[in-house]
Amino acid sequence: MKQNKLSYKIEQYLIFAGPGTILFLAVVIVPFIYGLYLTLTSWDGVSATKTFVGLQNFAAAFSDADYWKAMLRTVIYSVFAVVLINIMSFALAFLVTRGIKGQNFFRSGFFVPNLIGGIVLGYVWKFVFNRAFVAIFGGSSLLASTEGAMFCLIIVSVWQYAGYMMLIYVAGFMSVSKDVEEASRIDGCTSAQAMRNVTIPLMRSSFVQCIFLSITRCFVVYDVNLSLTKGDPFNTSVMAAMHVYNQAFTYKNYGLGQSEAVILFAVCAIVGVTQVLIGKRGEVEA
């Protein structure tokens, strides 16, 4: 059997990657293309006919003020959430790789929020903000004001993702060889300098990964948004993904919602890929 024959290669590919490829095509690529087709129709989601309207939906999407307000909100939310998630998770990772007592316990403890689904998490925190905090501190619920609701969303997201990102940073810390750090200490670095000049540059790939993951997740946040605020108060905490869902399913403008989803996808992809490209450029090999 020749191993470099085309038929052999195809056979091997089909055996190992075939099922995956088929599934990927079936659940990602085909729906995506079909979705693109739907952006060109004025379908309402239920009628039997899909009228072709060209690029009208995109024109409508660009003039949909509520959508762009939701998008701006998403960007603001993402900026705060991404920065806080990464600071928190880096700090946690730092703490649980110092060999403190019970660090495995802490690692799993910080990771637990990530195991709770976003919907459940939202309801739990809604209770905390609306009832527990009000009972303890008095005053009105944070969720009742526009800024407060955004603040709550950010807090909950940080709480949810910090543990997950922490794991990646922990792996990053572990991958930095102790030798280089010790060498820098012998050369006279303080521990802060060693961290800044040796450990962090060597962990750059962890940062790239974590920031990419947190950006992409924050941009398409939906579950926490739905269960924690549902857009309240006054629809001022509606994020882009929720607006897309409402537009497509609740307001029955499927084509318009779909084209807004495509725009959201494009924005998210551009931001994510740019960030990875910039991050990768300065990566160093130990």
Added chain:
Amino acid sequence: MKKRVLAILLALVLVLGLAACSGGGNSGDGGSSSGGKKVAITIFNSKMEIQSQMEEMAKKYSEEKGVDLEVYYSSDTVAAHLSTRYASNDPYTISMVDAKDVYSLAADHAVDLSDQDWVKDTTQAIAIDGKTYGFPVCVEARGIIYNADAIKKATGADFDPTSIKKTADLQAIAEKCGTGVMKEDWSLAAHYLAEVYEQQSDPDAFIKGIKDGSIKLADDAKFNALMDTFDVLKANNYAKDAAISAEREVTEQKLAEGEIGLMFGGNWDWSVINAYQYSENMGIMPVPNDVDDGSSDKLVGGGSKYFFIDSSENTSDEQRQAAKDFLNWLVYDEAGQDFIVNQCALVPAYSNITLAVKDPLGASVKKYADAGALIPNYNYLPDDHYAKCGAIFQKYLANEIDRAQFAAEITEYWSTAEVGAH
């Protein structure tokens, strides 16, 4: 060795998973082709509170009638859920939808039911272009829910709901017994604000007037009268300081247990009130307002939730016949009537059903319905009306805008919105 066993197990699980998927598809096909002995029909239920009753009824009905009846429920938006079923060519035989969905779905998906017996026994069926498509499941109406015991305790006098004719009458008792105010967008916009349109002599013309500017909402007598009443509710709200984060369940509990005496809502609120230590003397009364057009004697409401039968080729004629038989069973069979009125505690939409409604809110609604004192629902509001106008109404509730701004923003909404075809 161990790894190998594990790998085989894993592979088996995956294969089983696939088999299960395809199996589901097969049985679906079997149902729709119905070559066998039993006709299988499916019902989509969108009324969460009666799901367990529906399932029980389906089991009994299947045994007695030799029809295989299955009930499904989804918490998704009705239209969104049905669209996925249509997209996969696997529609329900009977779907329960909201009135507005009948208008958007019937033309493509529903069977003409005009020849059915029950059409003459109800005033709530939905007909489009002279063809009846929607079978009303029940009657629901909106108004102010009162707890007479709580009011009596607060005022010291027996409470007579028919004595409340003007906003000032309401104010007199609201100040003593306290109120609960909804903050949900659907309750504010789809139920309360909608009354401003519904109580006009011609809602279509009124909305058209707002759209073309010939009617100024801010100067409209009905709008101002209803907002005056709303202000009374708002001023006596037990959660006045945090109106926007008051949860409906909590408000309903307080009403049930008599901490507050009044709340705007409808007979569907009973499913929650029911769960608490409620007072027996509760009921629904009209929203009083100072426009003298008799609206202070009428609830607003009508048919709520409609069944329609699928018209696509995925449903066979036998299934459609079985579905029609089922609808007739609900209206004309004692067991069917018992199911609607006693099991589900719904208010029947059919004049031939004379069973007494058990829950006090439903009993109020039945009383008004039987007396013909229901102002019909306006079922053609745009799909985004409740969300967008609800957000504006929430701002008013939170004192972020005043009434003039409120009217201006609602007018602004209508400048681009279009009412549904009807």
